[in-house]
Amino acid sequence: MSSTLSPGIAPALSDLAARLRAELGEDAVVLDPEPRYAGDAAVRAAEGTRFLLVLPRDVDGVQATLRLAHATGTVVVTRGAGSGLSGGAVPEEGAIVLGLERLDAIREIDPLDEVAVVEAGVITADLSAALAPHGLFYAPDPASARLSSIGGNVATNAGGLHCAKYGVTRESVLGLEAVLADGTLLRTGHRSIKGVTGLDLTQLLIGSEGTLAVITAATVRLRPIPVARRTILARFPSTADAAAGVNAISRSPVRPAATELMDGGTLEDIDSHTGSALADGDSAILLIELDGYGIAEQTADLAAALTAAGGTVRTVEDVAEAEHLWELRRSGRGSRADRLRLGEDIAVPKSRLADIFAQLSAIGIRHGVETSAIAHAGDGNLHPSLELPRRTGEGEEEQELPTPILAAADDLVRAALDLGGTISGEHGIGTAKRRWLDLELSASCRALQRQIKAAFDPRQLLNPGKAL
Amino acid sequence: MSSTLSPGIAPALSDLAARLRAELGEDAVVLDPEPRYAGDAAVRAAEGTRFLLVLPRDVDGVQATLRLAHATGTVVVTRGAGSGLSGGAVPEEGAIVLGLERLDAIREIDPLDEVAVVEAGVITADLSAALAPHGLFYAPDPASARLSSIGGNVATNAGGLHCAKYGVTRESVLGLEAVLADGTLLRTGHRSIKGVTGLDLTQLLIGSEGTLAVITAATVRLRPIPVARRTILARFPSTADAAAGVNAISRSPVRPAATELMDGGTLEDIDSHTGSALADGDSAILLIELDGYGIAEQTADLAAALTAAGGTVRTVEDVAEAEHLWELRRSGRGSRADRLRLGEDIAVPKSRLADIFAQLSAIGIRHGVETSAIAHAGDGNLHPSLELPRRTGEGEEEQELPTPILAAADDLVRAALDLGGTISGEHGIGTAKRRWLDLELSASCRALQRQIKAAFDPRQLLNPGKAL
Incomplete structure (x- = not known):
């Protein structure tokens, strides 16, 4: 590969590569990187985007890369493990992708x-x-x-x-x-x-x-490490009831280490790709982990609160079963070849979980999109899934999401904000959520962020066009 | 009071006062404030410093004050309750002191x-x-x-x-x-x-x-609010032993809500002004609060760890006695008319408490200064006291600290940094600690801080000369 970029934007990648190889060693610089380096777990660069992958072995190598990038006006896109979900590590044409995977001590x-x-x-x-x-x-x-x-x-x-x-x-x-x-x-x-x-x-x-x-x-x-851990599974007739269960926990003195709310659609999805049998009609599950001292007292207080809120509570005594349940939760949703899917990441004040689940359902109906969601309910963070069947003939590599899904996502983000929430709970803005920044942040806020960016990176070379 | 300031620096305070009274109301603007508004709990402005006290009743009033300050180039020193210990709220000549005490909803x-x-x-x-x-x-x-x-x-x-x-x-x-x-x-x-x-x-x-x-x-x-709280008092033969007790807690699975280490000098001081009987020669005390579920198990694990580390452990079952002990701790050191005292605020990695106590003692001997300290031991934050008897004839209002105390403070801050610590654990930099900033922060770090300051406050009107 010996592509040349537009003059005035950056020197040819091959020239950059040669200079970096001299400083960092042959194997730290890759001119024809594997495709995975062109994106993260959710967003990829446009086909044909040329970039240089640099994999320094130490901090000196990172410094050398940035010195050269600075001297040559080359954009640097830093990359961790590539598991991001908002496009934060997607390279632009002519950029250096600075992979930190070898800084692993x-x-x-x-x-x-x-x-x-x-x-x-x-x-x-x-x-x-x-x-x-x-x-x-x-x-x-x-x-x-x-x-x-x-x-x-x-x-x-x-x-x-x-x-x-x-x-x-x-x-x-x-x-x-x-x-x-x-x-x-x-x-x-x-x-x-x-x-x-x-x-x-x-x-x-x-x-x-x-x-x-x-x-x-x-x-x-x-x-x-906590002296004890215990898993509790509580089933509720609906997501609204499960959300009421979350409020019941808030009213109690117990604070679980984890409180995961899975709605009927999520349970069906997990069942379909793992062979589990979690789903039961519209019912929703709170999967809860308690930890620390007094685990029996904690369990009793939690079970009492959830039962009073209408939940059917089961303490999972068997450690292997508990681990399996958490594994099912973590493995999350399956990737189905016949579906187009957008995974969202919003957060609301935790007392408003019932409202956002209701909104999600209404938005799905309005746009003809199938919806379901899993929530880190203890902190109000929701990962809704917006799906449509793939049309016949569409390949799995097809990335473009159809308008109804995008419109539903837009409504959903606005609904979260209306409930006092945020457009991104934990995945970040990257490129995927930039279009909603102005809905959450005031002009003054964004201006200050841009000025801080300018103080750190006056030449705008570090991940430009992302996050801010 | 109708003082006029140097032309070109700020308009006369009386003129500012008149304009602010028109916007905020008569009683929100004070031209001759009580002396306490000239400083915080540790540092005061130089005698005769002229400033304008503004006490807005709402956020609109704060905005109006800042708009006028911005338009006239007037320095604004924001003041909370005046309990600071590093001079952060001390006004300079011609400044507005913006007191927020009426924003109390x-x-x-x-x-x-x-x-x-x-x-x-x-x-x-x-x-x-x-x-x-x-x-x-x-x-x-x-x-x-x-x-x-x-x-x-x-x-x-x-x-x-x-x-x-x-x-x-x-x-x-x-x-x-x-x-x-x-x-x-x-x-x-x-x-x-x-x-x-x-x-x-x-x-x-x-x-x-x-x-x-x-x-x-x-x-x-x-x-x-935790379902239970319990106070434990552990006495150790020396501060070094008490520091070993802190390490014993780190090795155990218990994490107290509070772990206060008081050395012999601190205990004597508390006794002398409260009538308590905590001191016993060189012995030091860990005063510990546990909270949450499983309080009996927590107490047992903690007591075992501290006893094995050489502590004499007593669980304070009586709630009134426990509250009294915490009150003694909080009331802290007495203010004695016959002493000159500097209260410090440093932090070290918590395993280095024994080292910093040893350094404190050595520094005291080196400079002929009496030393003692109390520590939030669980987070490595230490409040050493550096004292000398006041010379005969010196009034209590005398503020100037003698050279040995200042030199000891300098050595102490450097000792904390040498141990991997910080020059201020929790009191802030204000004016009191600016001279040590360069010891902790690199030139790049300080340059970035100044650029961020410039982004927020390009005219350098907000508490200039403090903290950064």
Whole structure:
């Protein structure tokens, strides 16, 4: 591959490649990358987009890449594990895709300080595995934990199943190592829970989706593995009843580690691709994990609250069965060749779950789109699914979503905002949600964000056109 | 008072006062404020500093004040309850002190969403009192909770006793209402635990000490009041042993709600001004609060860990005695007329508590200064006290600290940094700690902070010379 780009935009990729190979080594620079590097798990670059894949082995390599990009005016799209769902890592023509998968060292685990220093490319589940022998865990666990990397989690402020109790990624990051647009190394934050020296650049970088700097490592806080865990499955006649069950938990003194609401459609979908038998008409399930001390008391209080709210409650005593249920939840929805599907990510104040489920249903009917949803109910985060059967003859590679699905998504995002919610709970904005930014953020807010972007990246080379 | 300022710096205060009275009403503008408005709880403006006190009754009044300040180039120093300890609210000559004490409404408490919307002037303890009937509490509780306001807590990212378990103020703030330098109203954040739309301006404003915007209200997350609480008092032969006790807790699965380490000097000081009998030679105390489910199991695990570490452990069953012990802790150190004292605020990784206590002692000997310290041990935050007897004839109003105390403070801050810590755990930088900023923050980091400041406040009118 020896493509040449428009003059004045960037030097030829082959020239960039040669210069980077001299600094980073032959195998760190790939001119004809595998197709997966052209996108994330949901969005791909247009066919034929030319980009250069750089896979540095260390932070020096990241700095060298950014120095050259800065000197040549080349756009840099940072990529973690490629598990994103909003297009944050999709390259544009002539860009460098800076993959951090080789920065995969857990530099340090300190059980007494309860911190770990972890490079961006470490897979989230691998960190947890490394911590287990110390009796510790890293709380943020997006459903993608076995695929996604710490760097990507930090860059998108990833959520997951345990956020209502343990917080999102933001609450577990104490400090960052990052490389600025010009290649300068930046260290932010601290190693103690507390620290208030100056503006908090750590917090500003978290969730910035590669637009401010390239995050190369994080100092994360750890927690002791709970002394006990218990799974409870509560079935309700409808999603509205299940949402009432969530309110009943809010009124109780129990705070589960995870509270997942699966509606009838979601249960049917899981059954259809796993062989499970969860669905039962329109009934909805709350799948709940309790953890910590006093697990029997917690279980009793929770069961009482859910039963009073009309739920049929079962404590899953068998550990293997409990693990299987969580596995079913995490494996999520199947990818069916005969369906076109848009997976959404919105959040509402948690007392409004019944309203957003009702809206989802009404929107589906209005646009002739099949809808269902799973919710991290404890934090009001909803992943609706908007689907249509694929027309005969359409290949599975067909990406274009039909108008009814897009129109339904638009109505749904607006419904979330009307209920006091947000257009993205945890997946980020990327390219997929930019069109709704103005609905949530004021002009002043967006202007400030753009000025902050300009302070970090005056030449607009870091993931331009994403997130902001 | 009708002072005139240097021409070109700001219009005469009396002229500003007249214009603001026309907009905000007579009683909202004070030309001769009480002396307390000239500083916070630790630092005062130089004698004779002229400033205008504005006490708006609502957000419109805050906007009007900022619009006028912006139009006239007048510096605005925002003030919460004046309980700060780092000089963040100290006015400069010709400034407006914008006091938010009248913005004292709790606008909303929503038990099902577990959020409250609280104006900046609400006293932190008053929020907790208002939440109690709902079975909820607001977790951040600086020792000053009965004096300090939510706005000040947010502006300094206040800490307190319960941070290791519940996080600092940052972790309890979901969204903000703030007024920008030119008077524009800004709303940031969300009402759900999750939300990742654009750069997180909420997090950037938290801890910005009045340098970026005037925070007028916060949407805060609430938590259920724990089903049980228990106080444990463990005595150790020395601070080093007590620090080993903290490590023993880290190795156990128990995470207390609060873990306060008081050394011999602190216990003597408390005894001397409260009549208690806590001190016993060089021995140190860990005062611990457990909360939540399984309190008996938690107590047993904690007691076993502390006993094995050499502690003499007593569970305080009597509620009144437990409350009294926490009251003694919170009342903190006495203010003695015959002493000159500097109260410090540093943090270290929590496994290094023994090291910083040893350093503190050595520094005291080196500079001939008496030292003692209390620590929020669970998060590594230490409040050392550096003292000397006041010389005969010095009045209590004498503020200048003698060189040995200042030199000892300098050594202490450097020692904290050498141990991987920070120059301010929770009090903020204000004016008191600016001289150490370069020791902790790199030139790149400070440059970025200044650029962010410029984006929010291009005319440098919001609390200039503080924090950054």
